[in-house]
Amino acid sequence: xxxxTIDRIIASAENQARSGGYxxxxxxxxxxxxxxxxxxxxxxxPTKENLATELAxxxxxxxxxxxxxxxxxxxxxxxxxxxxxxxxYFALKNDQKMCLCxxxxxxxxxLPEDVQTATRLFFExxxxxxxxxxxxxxxxxxxxxxxxxxxxxEGAMLIAKAFDSEDYFKRAMDLTVYK
Amino acid sequence: xxxxTIDRIIASAENQARSGGYxxxxxxxxxxxxxxxxxxxxxxxPTKENLATELAxxxxxxxxxxxxxxxxxxxxxxxxxxxxxxxxYFALKNDQKMCLCxxxxxxxxxLPEDVQTATRLFFExxxxxxxxxxxxxxxxxxxxxxxxxxxxxEGAMLIAKAFDSEDYFKRAMDLTVYK
DNA sequence: AGATATCTATCTATCGATAGGTAGTTTTTG
DNA sequence: CAAAAACTACCTATCGATAGATAGATATCT
Numbered sequence: 243x244x245x246x247t248i249d250r251i252i253a254s255a256e257n258q259a260r261s262g263g264y265x266x267x268x269x270x271x272x273x274x275x276x277x278x279x280x281x282x283x284x285x286x287x288p289t290k291e292n293l294a295t296e297l298a299x300x301x302x303x304x305x306x307x308x309x310x311x312x313x314x315x316x317x318x319x320x321x322x323x324x325x326x327x328x329x330x331y332f333a334l335k336n337d338q339k340m341c342l343c344x345x346x347x348x349x350x351x352x353l354p355e356d357v358q359t360a361t362r363l364f365f366e367x368x369x370x371x372x373x374x375x376x377x378x379x380x381x382x383x384x385x386x387x388x389x390x391x392x393x394x395x396e397g398a399m400l401i402a403k404a405f406d407s408e409d410y411f412k413r414a415m416d417l418t419v420y421k
Numbered sequence: 422x423x424x425x426t427i428d429r430i431i432a433s434a435e436n437q438a439r440s441g442g443y444x445x446x447x448x449x450x451x452x453x454x455x456x457x458x459x460x461x462x463x464x465x466x467p468t469k470e471n472l473a474t475e476l477a478x479x480x481x482x483x484x485x486x487x488x489x490x491x492x493x494x495x496x497x498x499x500x501x502x503x504x505x506x507x508x509x510y511f512a513l514k515n516d517q518k519m520c521l522c523x524x525x526x527x528x529x530x531x532l533p534e535d536v537q538t539a540t541r542l543f544f545e546x547x548x549x550x551x552x553x554x555x556x557x558x559x560x561x562x563x564x565x566x567x568x569x570x571x572x573x574x575e576g577a578m579l580i581a582k583a584f585d586s587e588d589y590f591k592r593a594m595d596l597t598v599y600k
Numbered sequence: 601a602g603a604t605a606t607c608t609a610t611c612t613a614t615c616g617a618t619a620g621g622t623a624g625t626t627t628t629t630g
Numbered sequence: 631c632a633a634a635a636a637c638t639a640c641c642t643a644t645c646g647a648t649a650g651a652t653a654g655a656t657a658t659c660t
Contacts, residue, residue: 265441350583
């Protein structure tokens, strides 16, 4: 069935979490936003850890789908990397918000264990995809280069948030290495 | 005088804030940690906004002193950039924690105004220093390159936190551009 | 004595979480 | 087929814990 309520809970929670991290979203605030009671959210997500974990999982899944689409587009390396960067750029530009898992990573130490794990899985998926792309295009040290690119994306988003201007993302981004 | 208590409040607050951001440190927790009562902290820092702002200011000041020291070392570009990266690397390795202002930047939207301003000043100081270093060494587009380098540092820290391993910082870091 | 620093005690607001209830739908069973 | 049971998706009400903040008393130090 994939209840509409659950989707709205997730959407609201993601919105809040991407603004200020794990401690910046609450059952009450979500409830108020979508017009139900906070107790009802506990019906769908027993604990906050549970909700945040689901949040990270769905976020990762959504990203993975985009990654798959880029792969299937069969563009050249430069094109695929550009499309990849756009994923982060538009996540920033459209929502004016940080990457959910980027924020979670920054506050890793205070996250419940399941959320930590889900967050790490996001980063692993990114690195795996990038590494595969690079190595199939004959780039040496593909794995390390993948880590660099991912750091570049997250760092660029963070700087853009610091100055509240998505232009900084474009400035901070660097895809010239493989030209 | 520069009260010892104030320093201990700041140290404890920084420790907590660098673990989980603005909402991850509290007057009560700081008080417990340094052995006083939370009301006593309000005597030194009237509000949480005030404390967090002071936190960011001192953090920036400390960083600026290091930057000055690097400048005065009069090493070549490559050496100074390496020393610069070490600032972030050791902040990560020694404390096992994220950059305070990096974390604040990520959650910019939920920060009180003064904290936002203080956070932005950290980034501006970094970019100014980097840009000066690059342009005096004949690098073109020094300002944009400075933004890239800063994003690289913050991104590398974030990735390292994601995997709870400082090795990822070294992997994510890229100073090869100006070789 | 007066300034500085810290205390006790308390307030209001909010947090995640739980207990128990209910209307409506679906499934099971005699 | 219809009654009984169970389930879904919410609700109200409340819990203990914690948040930042304040007033006023007390201690310490010059």
